[in-house]
Amino acid sequence: MVDYSQLDRNDILCVDMKSFYASCSAVMHGLDPLSCYLAVVSDRSRQGSVVLAASPKLKKEFGVRTGARLFEIPDDPRIQIVEPQMNLYLRISVEITKLLSRYAPPSAIHVYSVDESFIKIDGTASLWGDAATVAKKIRFEMDKEFQLPCAVGIGPNRLMAKLSLDLEAKKKGIAVWSYEDVPSKLWPLAPLSKMWGIGKPLERRLNRMGIFTVGQLAQYDLKKLEAAFGVIGNQLYYHAWGVDLSEMGEPLPQRQLSFSKSQILLRDYSKRSEVQHVILEMCEEVARRAREHKQAGRTISLGIGYSKEESGGGFYRSRTMERPTNTTMDLYEACLALLREFDSGKAVRKITVALSRLTAAESVQLDLFQPNLWKSQMIGYTIDRIRRKHGPTALLRAVSYTEAGTARRRASLTGGHKAY
Missing domain, CATH: 1.10.150.20 (5' to 3' exonuclease, C-terminal subdomain)
Incomplete structure (x- = not known):
């Protein structure tokens, strides 16, 4: 049994923008986000493009979900299909955070994602009213200033606020959960996912x-x-039991299990030299992310998805190294070995590279029989610093300038999608 009397009872709001990308695009096109039929698709010129967001009514009446494909959207004149405007979405997200800062200082706001934030309003009841009243004010101002719908979950900690949002507020608009609600509202939940x-x-x-x-x-x-x-x-x-002891400034409880990158290619890659070029670029990105988080990994995984024109299929295989690494060429050599061993030779349309079984990079032991190991690691960190200062395309591998390379094009994207 958990003694709730020993726990703090804060007033924390979890604010979620409903179908954020689709709602922003709807407003920009002069449409009502809650009554229009709109889908945000990564690239309208390709039938296999992914649906990044769908308006609530499109989800409800046509069953179009995030992750669906363009060709799965019904041919209906009421449905509008638009491409993403990632820079616009990010700017609106910043403005939304400014709106939340009217009710609490920056230290009491935690931006969880581009469309979701936590705000701690302890001690502000004399200014704005109780938590439910603040939630109503936020929803009203969000609609008045941005014409964007949102839902607000309220709880005594971040976990409970998030659960009340996901399990109740997204349907009702506002939901308030307390520790006493755990047995009746949380415990019956199934499946566990x-x-x-x-x-x-x-x-x-x-x-x-x-x-x-x-x-x-x-x-x-x-x-x-x-x-x-x-x-x-x-x-x-x-x-x-609904217990979360993390503070507002701390990252939400979660464990980084791996670093990965997956890419659906714009065309079928039949030549293995071209496939290897893209794998090298992706190994570079995965290694960079590991270095950025001061991590190294022992298990390198390669996933290959074959073209539907050649009956699809593919493989996902892993190889474990003797020592952890975050060096690009270590990842690349392991991926090449996996490609040679499991590849069937069919045209490739999707590639995934992952690094797992992570450990702190500073704990990696140097090898007396590899005197240049330290230098190869430092080269990676040096390249990272140059790119941070001068941009992602300031220093690229030669393969990125070949016809097969995708790094230069992807550098112009925001969040993997068009920025305009």
Whole structure:
């Protein structure tokens, strides 16, 4: 049992913009975000382009979801298809954060994503009213100034605010959860993947332990959970009770398990030399992200998706190194070995590169038999500094200037999509 009387009861709001990309685009086209039929698609010229966002009514009446393909959208004259304007979305997101800052100082606001933020309003009741009143004011001002709909979840900590948002406020507009609501509102939840922080793989492992609802997770033996999952087991147990002790300035409880990059190519790549060029670019990006987070990994994974013109299919295989690395060429050589071993030779349309089994980069031991190892690592960090200062295309590998290279084009994108 958890003694809630020992826990702080803050007033934390989780503000989520409804179908943010689609709503922004709808407003820019003079449409009502809640009544129009609009889809934001990465590239209207390609039938296989991904749907990045769909307006609420398009989701409800036509079943078009984020991640669907352009060719899956029904041929209906009411449906408008637009391309993303990533820079615009980011600018609006900044303005929304400024709106939230009217109710709390910057230190009390945590921007979780481009369309979702937490705001702690403890001690402001004499100025703005209680948490529910502030939520109503935020929704009113969001509609008045941006014509954008939003939902607000309210809880005594960030976890409870997020759960109240995802499980109730997205349907009702505003929801308030307290610790006393946990048994009635949170514990019946199933499947477990509906719980924030639990993905499908973790759900399957919990199911094998006989845990199918959040309530069963809350009543499970804590020591057994910790034995099975380590510190994650402790977190799962207390989250099932609605307990979150993290402070507003801390990152939300989550564990970086890997760094990966996946790319759907604009055309079929039949030549293996071209495929290798793209793999090298992607290894460079994955290694950069690992270095940025001061991490190194032992397991390198390569995924290849073949063209539908050649019956599709593909493979996803991994190779574990003797020592952790965040060096581009180490990743590239491992990927080439995997490509040579498992490739069927068909035209390639999708490539994925991942680095996992992470450890702190500073704990990586140098090898006496590889005296240049330290230098090769430092070269990567030096390249990163140059690109941060002068831009991502200031220093590129020669393969990026070939016809197969994609790095130069992708550098002009924001969030992987068109910026205009």
